[in-house]
Amino acid sequence: MRFGCWLSGADIRALQRRIKRIEEAEKPKSSPFKTLFSSFDAWVERDVLPGIKSGALDRRDMVAVVAALRSWEADGTWEQAHAH
DSSP, rough: OOOOOOOHHHHHHHHHHHHHHHOOOOOOOOHHHHHHHHHHHIIIHHHHHHHHHHSSOHHHHHHHHHHHHHHHHHHHHHHHHHHH
């Protein structure tokens, strides 16, 4: 009687893909700012500050918006949003 692997090569590859999907799902998710701009600060430098300087964005409003979004960066709100 011959004892061999009861999984074929295709079965093993399917199992590897499934494990990879599970591992990827468990990784922390990046915020949209990190995904689109490489960092939150890069977004502020690239879009917010020039917008305020040109008058297109209100300084008072944007200070509040940036503070709220920055707190979401720090407390994991983006990761929780992706989980649902």
